[in-house]
Amino acid sequence: MDAITGKELILACSAIGAGLAMIAGIGAGIGQGYAAGKGAEAVGKQPEAQGEIIKTMLLGAAVAETTGIYGLIIALILLFANPFV
Amino acid sequence: MEGGFGARIVFTLPGGIPVTETVTTTWIIMAVLIGCSYVFTRNFKKIPKGMQNFIEVLVNGIYNFTEQTMGQDKIGFAPYIGTIIIYIGFSNLSGLFGFRPPTADVNTTLGLSMITFFMIHGFGMKKKGVGTYLKGFTEPFWIMTPLNVIGELATPISLAFRLFGNIVGGTIIMGLLYGALAAFSTKLGITIPILQAAIPVPLHLYFDVFAGLLQSFIFTILTMVSVSMAMD
Numbered sequence: 263m264d265a266i267t268g269k270e271l272i273l274a275c276s277a278i279g280a281g282l283a284m285i286a287g288i289g290a291g292i293g294q295g296y297a298a299g300k301g302a303e304a305v306g307k308q309p310e311a312q313g314e315i316i317k318t319m320l321l322g323a324a325v326a327e328t329t330g331i332y333g334l335i336i337a338l339i340l341l342f343a344n345p346f347v
Numbered sequence: 348m349e350g351g352f353g354a355r356i357v358f359t360l361p362g363g364i365p366v367t368e369t370v371t372t373t374w375i376i377m378a379v380l381i382g383c384s385y386v387f388t389r390n391f392k393k394i395p396k397g398m399q400n401f402i403e404v405l406v407n408g409i410y411n412f413t414e415q416t417m418g419q420d421k422i423g424f425a426p427y428i429g430t431i432i433i434y435i436g437f438s439n440l441s442g443l444f445g446f447r448p449p450t451a452d453v454n455t456t457l458g459l460s461m462i463t464f465f466m467i468h469g470f471g472m473k474k475k476g477v478g479t480y481l482k483g484f485t486e487p488f489w490i491m492t493p494l495n496v497i498g499e500l501a502t503p504i505s506l507a508f509r510l511f512g513n514i515v516g517g518t519i520i521m522g523l524l525y526g527a528l529a530a531f532s533t534k535l536g537i538t539i540p541i542l543q544a545a546i547p548v549p550l551h552l553y554f555d556v557f558a559g560l561l562q563s564f565i566f567t568i569l570t571m572v573s574v575s576m577a578m579d
Binding site: 320321324325327328331332334335338342343 | 353505508509511512513515516519561562564565568569
């Protein structure tokens with residue numbers, strides 16, 4: 263078995279780091295689920311305001327998604343534009 | 348995955364300036380939008396028919412949307428809002444035609460969000476006066492100033508990365524799926540990647556049509572909210 267070079271070690275650790283960065287998806291998932299749940303609750307209370315509720319809910323879900331997207335960008339940088347190599 | 352998922356360089360201008368796929372796709376979208384606006388807005392009639400109906404509904408919708416979100420006094424932003432929502436919508440949908448969406452490049456999205464950034468601060472200063480505007484950063488206490496400044500600087504970055512991350516994530520998943528389907532077809536002994544025919548359709552519907560249109564809507568609505576908050 264060949265010895266592991268420094269570059270290979272960095273690449274391997276970057277791949278692990280990319281996987282760990284995607285844990286950020288949990289927060290976005292919880293946030294979006296909360297937004298959707300509250301949206302469903304609001305439609306149940308006030309079915310006539312459905313259009314407005316959906317608009318607000320989508321906006322809130324997109325904002326909640328941002329942290330997950332940051333994690334995705336970190337993972338993409340580690341995989342495709344690695345600053346350490 | 349040679350070369351990763353970055354934008355391809357199509358040709359290099361004399362002087363060594365690379366022109367990427369992002370720029371050429373933007374040119375195509377610009378040509379389509381200019382062509383459509385020229386063709387559809389010629390000889391308007393008093394009584395609309397055909398395409399004119401659709402255009403009137405679209406323009407009215409954008410004006411109503413702006414009025415609802417920003418208020419009656421800021422209706423003058425409607426042309427800009429309409430332009431960015433149509434441009435980002437077309438950019439995101441261009442993935443359906445086999446292009447790499449221009450919004451899957453951080454340069455495009457950061458450029459768009461810098462426009463929003465300068466609009467927020469420019470119109471804020473114009474409306475409130477420079478002194479009052481700058482004083483707004485020290486609220487509620489003077490000690491909050493660094494936090495307020497960082498918060499203002501984070502707005503364009505979060506806008507840009509939200510759009511970029513969504514579109515590039517979709518592009519990468521579609522690329523992986525197409526690659527896997529091609530490899531699987533080869534494994535089955537078919538030289539033409541026949542499996543690529545119908546299987547990606549639901550993913551295209553989600554990533555290009557649903558997420559793309561939703562993100563263009565989100566980008567514009569956040570722009571409108573930030574600008575009108577800075578002006579109030």
